Amino acid sequence: xxxxxxxxxxxxxxxxxxxxxxxxxxxxxxxxxxxxxxxxxxxxxxxxxxxxxxxxxxxxxxxxxxxxxxxxxxxxxxxxxxxxxxxxxxxxxxxxxxxxxxxxxxxxxxxxxxxxxxxxxxxxxxxxxxxxxxxxxxxxxxxxxxxxxxxxxxxxxxxxxxxxxxxxxxxxxxxxxxxxxxxxxxxxxxxxxxxxxxxxxxxxxxxxxxxxxxxxxxxxxxxxxxxxxxxxxxxxxxxxxxxxxxxxxxxxxxxxxxxxxxxxxxxxxxxxxxxxxxxxxxxxxxxxxxxxxxxxxxxxxxxxxxxxxxxxxxxxxxxxxxxxxxxxxxxxxxxxxxxxxxxxxxxxxxxxxxxxxxxxxxxxxxxxxxxxxxxxxxxxxxxxxxxxxxxxxxxxxxxxxxxxxxxxxxxxxxxxxxxxxxxxxxxxxxxxxxxxxxxxxxxxxxxxxxxxxxxxxxxxxxxxxxxxxxxxxxxxxxxxxxxxxxxxxxxxxxxxxxxxxxxxxxxxxxxxxxxxxxxxxxxxxxxxxxxxxx
Amino acid sequence: xxxxxxxxxxxxxxxxxxxxxxxxxxxxxxxxxxxxxxxxxxxxxxxxxxxxxxxxxxxxxxxxxxxxxxxxxxxxxxxxxxxxxxxxxxxxxxxxxxxxxxxxxxxxxxxxxxxxxxxxxxxxxxxxxxxxxxxxxxxxxxxxxxxxxxxxxxxxxxxxxxxxxxxxxxxxxxxxxxxxxxxxxxxxxxxxxxxxxxxxxxxxxxxxxxxxxxxxxxxxxxxxxxxxxxxxxxxxxxxxxxxxxxxxxxxxxxxxxxxxxxxxxxxxxxxxxxxxxxxxxxxxxxxxxxxxxxxxxxxxxxxxxxxxxxxxxx
Numbered sequence: 001x002x003x004x005x006x007x008x009x010x011x012x013x014x015x016x017x018x019x020x021x022x023x024x025x026x027x028x029x030x031x032x033x034x035x036x037x038x039x040x041x042x043x044x045x046x047x048x049x050x051x052x053x054x055x056x057x058x059x060x061x062x063x064x065x066x067x068x069x070x071x072x073x074x075x076x077x078x079x080x081x082x083x084x085x086x087x088x089x090x091x092x093x094x095x096x097x098x099x100x101x102x103x104x105x106x107x108x109x110x111x112x113x114x115x116x117x118x119x120x121x122x123x124x125x126x127x128x129x130x131x132x133x134x135x136x137x138x139x140x141x142x143x144x145x146x147x148x149x150x151x152x153x154x155x156x157x158x159x160x161x162x163x164x165x166x167x168x169x170x171x172x173x174x175x176x177x178x179x180x181x182x183x184x185x186x187x188x189x190x191x192x193x194x195x196x197x198x199x200x201x202x203x204x205x206x207x208x209x210x211x212x213x214x215x216x217x218x219x220x221x222x223x224x225x226x227x228x229x230x231x232x233x234x235x236x237x238x239x240x241x242x243x244x245x246x247x248x249x250x251x252x253x254x255x256x257x258x259x260x261x262x263x264x265x266x267x268x269x270x271x272x273x274x275x276x277x278x279x280x281x282x283x284x285x286x287x288x289x290x291x292x293x294x295x296x297x298x299x300x301x302x303x304x305x306x307x308x309x310x311x312x313x314x315x316x317x318x319x320x321x322x323x324x325x326x327x328x329x330x331x332x333x334x335x336x337x338x339x340x341x342x343x344x345x346x347x348x349x350x351x352x353x354x355x356x357x358x359x360x361x362x363x364x365x366x367x368x369x370x371x372x373x374x375x376x377x378x379x380x381x382x383x384x385x386x387x388x389x390x391x392x393x394x395x396x397x398x399x400x401x402x403x404x405x406x407x408x409x410x411x412x413x414x415x416x417x418x419x420x421x422x423x424x425x426x427x428x429x430x431x432x433x434x435x436x437x438x439x440x441x442x443x444x445x446x447x448x449x450x451x452x453x454x455x456x457x458x459x460x461x462x463x464x465x466x467x468x469x470x471x472x473x474x475x476x477x478x479x480x481x482x483x484x485x486x487x488x489x490x491x492x493x494x495x496x497x498x499x500x501x502x503x504x505x506x507x508x509x510x511x512x513x514x515x516x517x518x519x520x521x522x523x524x525x526x527x528x529x530x531x532x533x534x
Numbered sequence: 535x536x537x538x539x540x541x542x543x544x545x546x547x548x549x550x551x552x553x554x555x556x557x558x559x560x561x562x563x564x565x566x567x568x569x570x571x572x573x574x575x576x577x578x579x580x581x582x583x584x585x586x587x588x589x590x591x592x593x594x595x596x597x598x599x600x601x602x603x604x605x606x607x608x609x610x611x612x613x614x615x616x617x618x619x620x621x622x623x624x625x626x627x628x629x630x631x632x633x634x635x636x637x638x639x640x641x642x643x644x645x646x647x648x649x650x651x652x653x654x655x656x657x658x659x660x661x662x663x664x665x666x667x668x669x670x671x672x673x674x675x676x677x678x679x680x681x682x683x684x685x686x687x688x689x690x691x692x693x694x695x696x697x698x699x700x701x702x703x704x705x706x707x708x709x710x711x712x713x714x715x716x717x718x719x720x721x722x723x724x725x726x727x728x729x730x731x732x733x734x735x736x737x738x739x740x741x742x743x744x745x746x747x748x749x750x751x752x753x754x755x756x757x758x759x760x761x762x763x764x765x766x767x768x769x770x771x772x773x774x775x776x777x778x779x780x781x782x783x784x785x786x787x788x789x790x791x792x793x794x795x796x797x798x799x800x801x802x803x804x805x806x807x808x809x810x811x812x813x814x815x816x817x818x819x820x821x822x823x824x825x826x827x828x829x830x831x832x833x834x835x836x837x838x839x840x841x842x843x844x845x846x847x848x
Contacts, residue, residue: 339594367561371625
């Protein structure tokens with residue numbers, strides 16, 4: 001029975017060589033390849049941000065030309081949205097963790113999963129081609145008619161985003177089917193970890209919203225090449241229609257970005273408090289509620305764009321409802337800490353940062369739904385900051401926390417805890433130093449995407465630029481700390497955090513090829529810390 | 535020191551500013567309160583319930599509390615519905631101009647603004663309006679989407695090619711107030727600034743009289759210099775010899791310049807006028823063919839004035 005022996009060794013050692021990785025259908029290896037790719041692009045997108053923030057040190061030219069600046073913020077946006085935050089948590093951590101957490105051997109469609117990864121890489125290659133083809137300068141929102149200027153770099157970028165959309169749809173489909181059909185015996189819906197609920201809600205949005213992005217991008221390309229007159233007003237097209245299409249995807253995309261982060265935050269806060277999560281069903285359903293409401297609020301991106309006042313009013317009304325599930329999550333996480341047994345390990349420090357940053361991200365979102373106030377704040381740095389409190393402060397911080405949490409399971413190694421905590425502190429201080437001043441600068445009236453600005457705003461820009469240096473040092477410290485652990489012999493115990501979910505209680509560290517030596521039978525909920533022992 | 539300026543908001547100079555700032559400040563204090571409660575609770579719990587022994591369990595497993603959950607669903611719901619009503623009322627007021635509003639037509643183009651007063655029959659590159667007079671801007675763009683933002687008035691609206699979009703305001707004090715373009719529109723987006731000059735009704739009448747014939751009492755070159763900034767040439771062409779988006783005008787008159795297609799051309803009246811009306815035909819080497827055509831925008835007299843101005847820039 002050699003096959004069984006083979007199956008029972010750690011997934012990193014079942015086969016060797018580059019080919020074994022490139023042709024693998026193991027969700028864990030695919031997850032790791034996603035992780036490595038996403039980190040490469042996170043660093044790339046971050047370097048763009050670092051460079052243009054340094055350029056903003058003074059109101060006039062420092063070392064980048066205006067066209068370089070416009071190109072850099074476009075590249076930063078496109079890379080971070082389409083190559084990092086949208087695919088990030090589902091592609092890397094979702095892939096690795098989802099089957100383990102529900103007691104499955106793999107995802108439902110392992111080959112489709114590998115196809116998603118290849119589509120991601122193909123999209124990434126096209127983004128690099130765009131880089132070589134010239135200066136894409138449309139911003140990540142590709143607003144027409146500016147983006148219809150036949151700039152080849154923009155067209156490569158549109159094609160890249162189109163392919164990345166397909167990768168996202170296929171991952172979502174795979175997750176939905178897996179969650180429905182592959183749960184281990186005893187893994188009822190309400191015994192699923194909240195990370196699974198979050199991935200489930202995300203997957204629904206990926207499958208339903210992303211096709212609209214695909215259609216929009218195809219129409220943009222058609223318009224660019226054949227001048228049919230869909231979005232170009234010079235040809236009788238409607239540029240506002242393009243905005244409706246774009247935000248019909250891109251608003252749900254914000255929830256595609258942030259909902260998985262809610263899932264990770266729930267895991268971290270419950271596990272490191274040794275506490276049953278407060279209001280499990282409320283948190284699970286609030287993810288689903290955000291999914292549904294998230295589809296109905298896209299018009300709030302267009303309050304100054306010239307849609308009807310009636311539409312503005314309806315979208316404002318609906319947008320306020322997203323505040324409720326978001327607020328419930330924050331209250332539930334905070335209450336989970338009450339009477340817990342709280343241990344501030346590195347992942348928990350990131351979990352608490354998510355709670356802090358998301359509270360600011362959420363509160364600054366609600367004010368943008370107040371119509372009369374939004375008119376003033378629209379397209380200013382206030383919006384930039386709000387968005388980054390969500391996409392970076394919530395999603396990327398949760399992602400980094402999740403990497404620290406599941407790193408021992410993925411690699412079999414523990415990292416240096418002191419360095420890890422120190423890095424997380426730098427990240428916290430750095431992030432807030434970058435983005436808090438931007439809230440004030442924005443409400444004072446400073447427009448976004450500005451190379452050249454009023455001297456009154458210089459102090460805010462300078463604090464922000466100092467912040468990004470602290471943030472960059474923190475992120476590199478965290479990365480080096482993780483990578484250094486790989487040089488050591490495997491030392492991670494099976495369940496270093498005392499977690500109650502399957503990947504820690506049942507799966508070895510690192511897991512075997514098909515995750516579990518025998519199918520786990522689930523007898524308790526994901527956070528039942530009162531009943532010790534399986 | 536302007537007393538209407540705060541840490542968070544710029545000075546107030548329109549009838550909207552008070553109500554927008556009232557809603558902003560109301561919300562600011564609500565959110566500060568929420569944020570403070572959350573952060574204080576987190577800090578307190580983290581310290582108070584810190585794990586002291588490795589095997590220490592939570593002291594209680596509380597999974598549910600109907601009263602708490604109902605309360606923290608209901609209170610935010612009530613607050614956000616109140617905010618919705620406040621925002622909606624303020625917004626509708628912003629969108630419906632009074633019937634006695636004075637109309638100004640606004641045109642955005644890469645990367646300049648121009649203002650035409652249909653009733654007064656004058657044009658300008660800096661918006662001039664009388665104080666305490668409702669003004670309705672009817673706005674359109676000749677190229678891509680721009681957005682017209684006056685922070686001190688707390689209002690903005692996108693300026694869209696192929697359609698008209700409007701906004702209105704009533705200035706409450708005299709002075710000069712910054713205008714920004716807030717919809718990304720390419721290279722010089724962040725230079726697409728102008729100002730609203732709010733004056734007394736008498737000053738406004740005097741200004742209209744002077745603006746009605748801007749060439750009056752001026753040499754063609756002097757008039758050309760006014761047009762240079764008014765028509766937006768300034769966004770791309772410098773007059774000090776430095777390189778801009780387009781060739782500098784300093785010292786260009788009379789010399790021979792290489793073109794993109796390899797030919798050369800002498801900069802004379804014929805070439806300058808052709809470049810205004812069909813700018814993409816003979817593009818100077820090293821520059822992009824991105825200048826919008828001014829065919830029909832400039833009168834013969836204005837073209838002559840610009841030629842005279844370029845000629846004067848030795």
